[in-house]
Amino acid sequence: MPQLSSSEALILGAILALVLLVAWRLLRRKPERVRADTADVLTPGSAPAARNTLLVDAPPVVVSPPAAELLGGVAEVVAAAVTSAEAAGDGDDLTRIKGLGPKIATLLRSLGVTRFDQIAAWGEADIARIDPQLGAFQGRIARDNWVEQAGYLAAGDVAGFEARFGKV
Numbered sequence: 762m763p764q765l766s767s768s769e770a771l772i773l774g775a776i777l778a779l780v781l782l783v784a785w786r787l788l789r790r791k792p793e794r795v796r797a798d799t800a801d802v803l804t805p806g807s808a809p810a811a812r813n814t815l816l817v818d819a820p821p822v823v824v825s826p827p828a829a830e831l832l833g834g835v836a837e838v839v840a841a842a843v844t845s846a847e848a849a850g851d852g853d854d855l856t857r858i859k860g861l862g863p864k865i866a867t868l869l870r871s872l873g874v875t876r877f878d879q880i881a882a883w884g885e886a887d888i889a890r891i892d893p894q895l896g897a898f899q900g901r902i903a904r905d906n907w908v909e910q911a912g913y914l915a916a917g918d919v920a921g922f923e924a925r926f927g928k929v
Contacts, residue, residue, distance in 0.1 A: 852870070853875065855877075861907060864898075869891075874891075877911040880907055881912040883902075883907075883908050909925075910926055913925065
């Protein structure tokens with residue numbers, strides 16, 4: 762082993778001491794804590810979270826005539842559904858149907874479905890057309906008997922609905 766001069770030994774010792782000091786500081790560092798006085802939306806009495814309005818309040822889609830030709834008549838069906846929805850005002854509270862929550866209700870409203878009588882009138886072709894558009898909720902129409910439930914609610918037969926499906 763080669764002999765170190767005193768100046769080299771001093772430099773090597775200083776480097777070693779510096780490395781040990783840095784390692785000791787890193788190992789002793791405490792994790793940063795979130796201050797308890799910082800309010801967030803879960804803190805009682807705080808303001809509600811800001812609403813994501815990008816898609817919720819977006820203006821309706823307008824289909825141009827060339828696009829309507831490409832869609833093969835679907836635009837007319839959508840336009841008729843939107844027109845009938847606008848004529849009906851806000852429509853019914855679709856969440857009264859068991860298995861149909863607020864997210865699906867919003868999705869159905871974007872498809873022009875706003876009333877119980879619309880759902881009650883669905884046939885196999887309508888269900889086959891709408892079901893794939895429900896994304897993660899696909900299959901709920903048949904599984905939860907939406908058409909039958911909507912029939913009771915459209916007719917105003919709350920007693921019949923509750924006898925068959927439980928409380929509204």
